[in-house]
Amino acid sequence: MKKIRVNQIYRFCLLLLFSCMQISVWAQDDASSTTTTKTTSTTTETVWYTQPWVWVVGGAVFLIILVALLKGSSTSNTESRTTVIKDNR
Numbered sequence: 001m002k003k004i005r006v007n008q009i010y011r012f013c014l015l016l017l018f019s020c021m022q023i024s025v026w027a028q029d030d031a032s033s034t035t036t037t038k039t040t041s042t043t044t045e046t047v048w049y050t051q052p053w054v055w056v057v058g059g060a061v062f063l064i065i066l067v068a069l070l071k072g073s074s075t076s077n078t079e080s081r082t083t084v085i086k087d088n089r
């Protein structure tokens with residue numbers, strides 16, 4: 001019996017919700033009002049950093065600088081150390 005009661009309350013809440021939605025839809029639809037359309041035209045200019053070739057050139061320059069920095073920091077001189085321990089026996 002309790003299950004039926006909860007089901008009825010659930011249906012009533014859904015009915016109330018959808019009724020409120022219908023009221024808001026009717027409020028937006030006003031057939032007696034007149035509509036006016038205003039058209040504006042705008043010109044757009046693209047900025048330099050949206051061009052693909054700028055990113056390609058920038059990436060190439062970045063890679064060249066990165067390779068030059070990494071190659072310059074490596075040293076070709078290797079240093080080896082040998083530790084000699086004198087044993088007094």
